[in-house]
Structures are given as C-alpha cells and as structure tokens.
Amino acid sequence: MKLSLAATLALVAAPVLASEGEYMPPVTHDATKAECSECHMAYPAGFLPQRSWTAIMTTLDDHFGENATLDEVSRAEIEAYLVQNAADAGGRSSGLLYRVSPDETPLRISEMPWFRSEHDGEVSSRRLQKAGSMSNCAACHRGADRGIFED
Ligand code: HEC
Ligand code: HEC
Numbered sequence: 001m002k003l004s005l006a007a008t009l010a011l012v013a014a015p016v017l018a019s020e021g022e023y024m025p026p027v028t029h030d031a032t033k034a035e036c037s038e039c040h041m042a043y044p045a046g047f048l049p050q051r052s053w054t055a056i057m058t059t060l061d062d063h064f065g066e067n068a069t070l071d072e073v074s075r076a077e078i079e080a081y082l083v084q085n086a087a088d089a090g091g092r093s094s095g096l097l098y099r100v101s102p103d104e105t106p107l108r109i110s111e112m113p114w115f116r117s118e119h120d121g122e123v124s125s126r127r128l129q130k131a132g133s134m135s136n137c138a139a140c141h142r143g144a145d146r147g148i149f150e151d
Contacts, residue, residue, distance in 0.1 A: 047096060
C-alpha cells in the first residue's frame with residue numbers, strides 16, 4: 001500500500017498534522033517558531049528547498065535589508081530543522097519546485113513559479129496594499145499559522 005505524503009504525516013503525527021484543510025505542516029520547532037516570527041509569520045519549512053534554507057540561515061546579517069543575526073547555537077539548530085523539513089528533504093520531489101532549476105536558489109516563497117501562478121490575477125491591488133506585501137501570508141490567509149491557505 002502506498003500512502004501520500006499527507007496521509008503518511010497524518011499517521012505519524014496525528015492529530016496535529018491531520019487537521020482538516022491543512023495545506024502545509026506549520027512550524028513545530030520551538031526555536032524556529034520563536035526566532036522566525038518576530039517580523040513575519042514563521043514560514044513553514046516545506047515551502048522552500050534545502051539549499052534555500054541554508055542560504056537564508058547563513059546570511060542572516062543581511063536578511064532582506066534587516067539584521068536577523070542569532071547566536072550560533074540557535075542558528076545551527078534552526079537551520080537543521082528547516083533543512084530536515086524542506087520541500088525536497090530526503091530527496092523527495094515537490095510540485096512546489098515546479099520550474100525552479102536545480103542551480104537556482106529561491107530566497108522568497110512569494111517569487112516561486114507555483115506561487116505566482118496561484119496568486120497572479122487573484123489579488124486585487126487594494127488587498128495587496130492592505131497586506132503590505134505578498135510576504136504577509138497571514139493578512140490574506142487567516143489560517144496560515146495552522147498551515148491552512150484557503151482564501
Ligand atoms: C528583524 C526582522 C526579521 C527576522 C527576525 C526574520 N525575518 Fe525573515 N524577513 C524579514 C523581512 C523584512 C523580509 C521581507 C518581507 C517583505 O518583503 O515584505 C523577510 C522575508 C523572509 C522570507 C521570504 C518571504 C517571502 O516573500 O516569501 C523568508 C523565507 C524568511 N524571511 C525567513 C526567515 C527565517 C527562517 C527567520 C528566522 C531565522 C527570519 N526570517 C527572521 C525580516 C525578518
Ligand atoms: C494579498 C493577499 C495574499 C497574500 C499576501 C498571500 N496570498 Fe496566498 N492566496 C491568495 C489568494 C486570493 C489565493 C487564491 C485563492 C485561493 O486558492 O485561496 C491564494 C492561494 C494560495 C495558495 C493555494 C491554496 C490552494 O488551496 O490551492 C497557497 C498555498 C498560498 N496562497 C500560500 C501563500 C503563502 C505561503 C503566502 C505568503 C508567502 C501567501 N499565500 C500570501 C491571497 C494571498
């Protein structure tokens with residue numbers, strides 16, 4: 001019997017990951033939740049490939065124009081968690097990496113091809129203005145912190 005990833009996760013970690021409508025498992029790691037939700041929501045690891053998390057976690061002194069530096073112990077622990085739960089962790093393939101070439105390292109979820117195809121033409125300029133930026137997932141997806149990204 002072959003189970004989908006979602007079904008497998010639900011079996012392993014029920015009931016937390018089994019909640020209805022969940023699109024992407026939210027961050028469960030305490031340090032990541034605490035340190036990466038100060039300026040925006042803690043983005044789920046499964047939205048970016050391993051190389052992206054490594055790039056982000058090794059350039060925190062220049063993080064989208066902010067200094068998000070951490071002590072080395074927390075930094076390494078958070079990087080390990082994000083890498084272990086990345087879109088391509090364990091060599092798995094993910095539809096979210098659609099049209100991302102292996103030599104590209106996306107730094108933004110909001111600029112990936114899947115993201116653009118889901119959002120382009122779906123968001124009014126008024127709504128975007130209210131959210132401030134496409135990085136502010138929770139402004140439009142009220143369930144974002146729980147991994148729910150329905151409208
Ligand atoms: C001091 C504030 C600050 C902290 C702390 C911080 N970030 Fe950010 N982060 C930002 C800013 C600013 C942006 C750009 C947001 C925008 O363009 O609206 C950003 C964007 C991002 C993006 C891209 C979002 C997108 O558009 O898809 C990722 C991924 C990200 N951060 C990961 C992290 C991780 C992982 C941590 C914890 C180690 C972290 N951030 C901690 C300020 C911060
Ligand atoms: C300005 C509003 C807005 C922002 C900000 C936004 N989204 Fe969306 N998102 C939408 C709309 C509208 C749709 C299309 C309708 C729908 O499927 O809910 C959508 C669709 C999606 C989908 C597809 C849902 C499905 O069931 O197929 C995902 C996943 C998603 N967004 C994730 C994100 C993530 C992650 C972020 C932040 C990095 C984000 N969105 C930021 C408005 C937004």
